Amino acid sequence: MIDFRIDPEAQARLAEAAEIGLKELRPAGLEADKNMAPIPVGDPFFDRCLERGEGGTSWTGLDGKRARSPRRSVVERLLLSEEQAYWDRGVIIALPGPGLPENNVISMGTDEQKERYLGPFLEPDRPRWACFGMTEPGAGSDAAAIRTTARKDGDGWILNGAKCFIGSASRSDWILVQATLDPTKGRGAQRAFFVEKGTPGLGSFKIEKKMGLKAYESTSFSLDDVRVPAANLLGGEARYESSAGFKTAMRTFNAGRPQIAANAVGMARSALDESIRFAREHDLLGRDRVRDRIEAISRKVRKARLVGLKAGWLADEERPNIIEASMSKALAAQMAQEATTLGLELVGIVGARGDHLIEKLYRDVKAMDIVEGTGQVQRMIVARTLVGLPR
Amino acid sequence: MFDLEPDDELALVLETARRLAREELVPPMRTHEADRAISPALASSWEEVGLSTLDVPIELDGAGMGCLARVFVNEALAEGDVGAAIALDPYGTALVALLEVGGLEAARTLREATGDGARRALFVDARDALVSEDDAGLTLDVPWVAADEAVALVLLDENGVCLVTEGLAFDSVRGAGIRAAGGGRLRLDGAPVAGRWENAEGAGRARARARLHTASLLLGVLSASCTFSANYAQERQAFGRPIAHHQALAFLITDMRIALDAARLVVHEAAWRVDQRLPCETEAASAFAEVIEVGRTIGPNGVQILGGHGFMADYPVEKHMREARALSLLHGGFDAAIEDAGQALIAQERPLGLGQEGAL
Numbered sequence: 001m002i003d004f005r006i007d008p009e010a011q012a013r014l015a016e017a018a019e020i021g022l023k024e025l026r027p028a029g030l031e032a033d034k035n036m037a038p039i040p041v042g043d044p045f046f047d048r049c050l051e052r053g054e055g056g057t058s059w060t061g062l063d064g065k066r067a068r069s070p071r072r073s074v075v076e077r078l079l080l081s082e083e084q085a086y087w088d089r090g091v092i093i094a095l096p097g098p099g100l101p102e103n104n105v106i107s108m109g110t111d112e113q114k115e116r117y118l119g120p121f122l123e124p125d126r127p128r129w130a131c132f133g134m135t136e137p138g139a140g141s142d143a144a145a146i147r148t149t150a151r152k153d154g155d156g157w158i159l160n161g162a163k164c165f166i167g168s169a170s171r172s173d174w175i176l177v178q179a180t181l182d183p184t185k186g187r188g189a190q191r192a193f194f195v196e197k198g199t200p201g202l203g204s205f206k207i208e209k210k211m212g213l214k215a216y217e218s219t220s221f222s223l224d225d226v227r228v229p230a231a232n233l234l235g236g237e238a239r240y241e242s243s244a245g246f247k248t249a250m251r252t253f254n255a256g257r258p259q260i261a262a263n264a265v266g267m268a269r270s271a272l273d274e275s276i277r278f279a280r281e282h283d284l285l286g287r288d289r290v291r292d293r294i295e296a297i298s299r300k301v302r303k304a305r306l307v308g309l310k311a312g313w314l315a316d317e318e319r320p321n322i323i324e325a326s327m328s329k330a331l332a333a334q335m336a337q338e339a340t341t342l343g344l345e346l347v348g349i350v351g352a353r354g355d356h357l358i359e360k361l362y363r364d365v366k367a368m369d370i371v372e373g374t375g376q377v378q379r380m381i382v383a384r385t386l387v388g389l390p391r
Numbered sequence: 392m393f394d395l396e397p398d399d400e401l402a403l404v405l406e407t408a409r410r411l412a413r414e415e416l417v418p419p420m421r422t423h424e425a426d427r428a429i430s431p432a433l434a435s436s437w438e439e440v441g442l443s444t445l446d447v448p449i450e451l452d453g454a455g456m457g458c459l460a461r462v463f464v465n466e467a468l469a470e471g472d473v474g475a476a477i478a479l480d481p482y483g484t485a486l487v488a489l490l491e492v493g494g495l496e497a498a499r500t501l502r503e504a505t506g507d508g509a510r511r512a513l514f515v516d517a518r519d520a521l522v523s524e525d526d527a528g529l530t531l532d533v534p535w536v537a538a539d540e541a542v543a544l545v546l547l548d549e550n551g552v553c554l555v556t557e558g559l560a561f562d563s564v565r566g567a568g569i570r571a572a573g574g575g576r577l578r579l580d581g582a583p584v585a586g587r588w589e590n591a592e593g594a595g596r597a598r599a600r601a602r603l604h605t606a607s608l609l610l611g612v613l614s615a616s617c618t619f620s621a622n623y624a625q626e627r628q629a630f631g632r633p634i635a636h637h638q639a640l641a642f643l644i645t646d647m648r649i650a651l652d653a654a655r656l657v658v659h660e661a662a663w664r665v666d667q668r669l670p671c672e673t674e675a676a677s678a679f680a681e682v683i684e685v686g687r688t689i690g691p692n693g694v695q696i697l698g699g700h701g702f703m704a705d706y707p708v709e710k711h712m713r714e715a716r717a718l719s720l721l722h723g724g725f726d727a728a729i730e731d732a733g734q735a736l737i738a739q740e741r742p743l744g745l746g747q748e749g750a751l
Contacts, residue, residue, distance in 0.1 A: 002401075002459060003394040004660050004751050005667075010392065011746040075393045079745055273741050285737045295733035299657075299677050301743055305751065306656035307649075313393055327649045380638075382645045387625050387635035 010076050014083050021087025024048065029088030032215035033360050038207065039094050039215050041171050046096055046127035055096035055128065057121035059106050059114060066122050074255075074312040078262040082305065085266030089364055090215035092263075093167055096127035100167070101176035103255060104132070104192065108235040117174055117194055129168040133177040133195075133221075137164050140370075141377040143178070144187045148223060150179035157193060157233065159201075159226040169219035170205040173197055176234065177223065192234040201226035212363030255315065256372045257325040261308040261332035264368040268301045268332075268339035271361045275343040278358075290346065297339045304332040323382050330378035333369035340365050393751075395659075401460050408442060408464045412471025420472040420707065423571035427539065429478045437479050442468070443508055446487055450495055451502055458487070458600055458665040462607035462658055469611025470618075473714050474571025476608060477537050481508035484604045485545040488514055488597035492552045493588030500586055504543045504556045513541040513559075513577070514601060517548040518723035520577075527581035529555060535564060535717075539573030543585075547597055551589035558582030568714035599675030600665060602722050606658050606675075606682040609718045610651070613686055616693030616711035617647050623706075624696050640696065647692060650685040657681050660751065669748055673735035680728035683719040690715040 006014070028045050032038060039045055049055050058071040072080070084092045098105070098121045105118055120128055139145040148161025159179050169175060174196045181189040195202055204222040230237075276285070276294060284290045308328040314321035343358035344351040351359045369375045383389035397405060415433060423429050437443070446461040447453020454460075468476035477483065482501070489497040505512050513536055520533040531546070544555040558579050566574025621644050624635035634640050658681075661674035690712035694701035701708045719725065736742045745751065 001394060001398040002396065002659065002663060003392065004663050005392060005749055006746050006751065007392045008749070011749060014745050073392070083745055269741075269743050272743065276737060276740075276742070280737070291733040291737055292729055295677070295680075295729045295736055298736050298742055299681050299732070302660075302674075302677065302751075303653040303657045303681060305743075306660060307653045309393055309751075310395060310652075310656060313395055317396075324652075327652065331649055331653060376642075379642050379645045382649070383635075383638075383641035386648055387621055387633075387641055387644055389636055389638070389641045 006079065010072075010079065013076070014079060017080055017083045018087075020052070021084060025084060025087035025091045028094075029091045029215050030357075030360070032090065032094075033212075036209075036214055038217040039091070041127070049095055050124060050127060055121070055124050057098050057102060057118045059102070059118040059122070061119075061122055062111055062115055074258070074315040075309055078258055078308055078312040081259055081262040082266035082269070085263035086270045087266075088215065089263050089267055089368075090213035093213065094216035096124070096129050097121065098128075098130045099172075100132040100256070101130055101192075104176060104234065108239055110231075110236055112231065113194065113234065120173065129172045130174050130176070131166055131168045131172045133163040133166050133169065133175045135165045136162060137220075141373040144190075146178055146180055146190065147183050148177065148179040149183065150181055150191050150193060153227065156227050156229045159193060159195065159223045159228065162220065162222045164220035165208065165218045166221065167216055167218060169221055170207060170217060175202075175221075193228050194232040194234065195223070195226055195228055199226055199228065211366065212360065213367055254322065254325055257329040257378070258308045258311040258315070258321075260368055260372050261304065261311070261328035264329075264332035264336035264365060265301060265305045265308060267361055267365045267368070268297070268304070268336035271336075271339045271343040271358050271365075272297055272301060274358050274361075275339075275346045278343075278347050284346065293342050293346075297335075297342050300335040301339065304328070304335045307331055323385050326373070326378040326381040329368075329372065330375045330382070333365075333375055336365045336368055337362075397463065401456065401463060404442070404445065404454075404456070404460065405463050405467055407440065408467035409470075411440065411442075412468050412476075416468065416471030416475045420475070420571075420710075421704070423472065423475055423478075424710070425570075427566075427570050427573055429475050429571055433475070434479065443480050443482070447482070447502075448490065448495065448498070451486075451498055452507070457662075458603060459659060459662040462603055462610075462662045465604060465607035466611040466614065466655070469608040470615045471611075472571060473608050473612050473718070474537070474569040476611070477569060477572040481505055481511050483512070483514045484597070484601040485512040485514040485543065487600050488545050488547055488552050489554065489588070491597040491600065492547075492590045492593035493586070497552075497554070497586065497588050500554060501543055501545065504554070504585070506542075510542040511538060511540070512543040512545060513538055514545050514547070515577070516598065516601060516722045517546055518727055519721060520546070522546070522548075524584075525581075528558070529553070529579050529582045529584055531577070531579040531582075533577040535566065536561075536575055536577045537566070537569045537572040538577075539563060539575050544577070544579070547594060547601065549594060550591055551587065551594050552597065553584045553588075554586040555579060555582050556585045567717040568710060569717055595672040596665065598722065599661070599671045602675045602679035602728065603658060603662050603665065605718055605721050606654075606679045607662075609682045609686055609715055610655055610658060612711050612715045612718065613651055613654075613682070613689045616689050616708055616715070617644075617651050619706070619708055619711075620644070620693040620696040620701075621648070623700075627697075634696070643692060644696070647689050650688060654678070654682045654685045664750065667750070669750055673732050676728045676731040676735075679722065680725055680732060683725045683728065686715040686719055 151158045201224040208218045311321045311324035311328045340362035444453035449455035523530045560578045561575035657678045661678040664671035693708040
């Protein structure tokens with residue numbers, strides 16, 4: 001039955017997220033932006049995250065009894081993402097935890113892999129991170145084009161290549177590296193490997209300088225004859241028949257796009273509230289032009305939120321959401337850029353000083369139209385289904 | 392918690408509406424337009440279907456399915472032919488406007504005046520009319536209504552509604568579109584007011600329902616335009632491939648579809664709020680503005696995709712373009728909608744905060 005309600009429990013969790021956002025995420029994000037550097041590994045901010053029960057896994061353990069972070073519906077996760085990103089999107093990416101590859105490990109990993117790689121996140125003794133190594137200098141949205149190679153060597157694998165823009169890579173306990181057995185064979189030849197911190201050949205970590213979202217590290221690194229045991233192949237060889245290897249990555253992208261859209265909605269809402277606050281303080285709300293622009297952005301925020309939630313709801317219902325996921329991201333990212341642009345135009349020359357929240361949001365939000373497939377790639381994905389646009 | 396699945400009853404009604412639109416409304420679309428009326432056979436067969444009383448309360452012998460069901464069905468029917476959809480609906484928003492402002496008794500008055508829906512009633516927002524009143528009665532001039540005749544008028548203003556059942560005069564006008572429902576300039580010249588109900592809050596909700604009603608009809612027209620032009624673009628060849636496979640058009644079609652789907656959700660959410668008795672005026676105004684804005688893009692681009700063919704009356708997209716624009720001018724149009732929504736928004740500290748009133 002059609003329902004747009006947020007149930008009281010979820011509402012309470014959102015209220016809690018808002019409180020943490022105000023007290024923790026927003027100040028940490030502003031500080032990182034001022035310092036122009038990621039939040040350092042030893043920062044007490046991360047200890048407080050653990051104290052609040054964050055930084056764990058939603059995996060329930062091999063006995064199925066443990067769960068540090070209860071698994072919520074996709075819709076609720078999107079609402080939470082929106083609320084967190086409202087306060088600071090960069091900081092939520094910096095948060096400790098098994099991060100992006102967690103779902104892949106839960107859905108595809110062997111029991112041994114789950115225990116080894118997610119086990120430490122059940123009751124983390126310290127802030128721990130993991131990350132997914134997909135993007136390469138020559139392969140962004142076109143994940144099928146990756147060039148990092150995996151070569152069978154006795155009972156193990158040898159990895160060679162370079163990755164870039166990988167979140168939290170230098171601080172991760174392990175990286176799930178996407179590699180190909182043969183770059184000429186496309187998606188079907190791709191595999192994912194656990195590469196643990198300190199593995200010889202894994203190195204040249206370089207934290208990139210970014211325009212925004214400075215609170216988390218985006219890192220490039222190289223893999224030079226990195227040898228990993230056969231047990232580090234995600235899911236084992238049997239999992240990789242046909243094109244399943246590539247689908248590992250695609251599955252992440254499908255889950256990720258509405259998430260990015262929710263982030264964009266949160267950031268846009270942040271810019272909107274700040275714009276209204278500024279306009280009220282400066283007696284601008286009586287001007288038709290100002291009010292009309294605020295109305296237009298509010299409307300776009302509202303619709304982008306609903307499109308994202310629809311994609312999430314379809315995922316909860318285990319129905320295909322490829323079109324909706326792409327639509328949500330294409331729409332929300334564009335809208336959020338407009339929201340921050342409007343905000344800067346409202347605050348005027350003050351925004352040029354470089355220390356205004358809306359100016360930060362303007363820089364931060366651009367990434368939402370790029371990560372997990374650019375807006376153009378999203379349109380290509382939709383158009384393939386809608387009108388059979390050839391690949 | 393968030394759920395977009397219509398319940399079984401609505402799903403069934405919707406399936407019926409879509410089938411009827413496809414089979415009964417689309418084929419005679421141009422004939423109805425030329426005749427400025429639907430065929431008597433269609434009109435008489437429609438009474439048995441029961442779609443007209445979908446949002447009429449059970450107490451008044453309706454289905455009592457509410458605003459959300461109405462917007463779903465409106466879209467389905469308007470996707471077939473919006474003129475016929477309006478012609479086949481005896482009340483439009485007239486009955487629910489009376490209901491919101493004056494309650495069941497007021498609505499019952501209209502049921503009686505129309506012979507339980509045997510004849511049409513009109514809803515007019517005072518923002519679309521020149522209105523004055525003196526001892527002689529109500530004088531009014533509405534440049535266009537999608538009707539040639541009606542037995543009752545429900546006129547909405549900021550304070551409430553009044554019902555007029557005598558003295559309705561129509562001068563036939565060509566109409567920019569929606570001709571299957573007729574088209575006239577409506578005048579009253581000192582007409583007696585049969586009833587008046589004042590309730591500003593109810594008037595706000597009545598306007599919300601009226602906007603959502605029109606917005607949902609608009610959605611149907613735009614959906615038809617999107618579907619037709621996208622299908623055409625996959626068949627029509629230019630420069631050695633379907634025109635839809637040129638990225639400029641592929642992206643245009645994609646953006647049209649994204650805009651339509653998004654606007655539909657916004658309308659549904661606002662209609663859901665109506666049924667939940669939650670504040671809905673801002674959301675409805677915003678939803679109406681959104682659909683109008685989307686229509687500005689989809690209407691003309693539906694024609695554009697067909698090129699020269701789109702300009703010709705041989706294809707329905709030119710009709711969609713005209714009719715979407717005409718619908719967009721109702722209730723004070725876009726400017727009134729963004730004014731209402733904007734004023735409400737700036738009065739709030741955090742207008743789109745999550746979880747207010749337990750809803751999005």
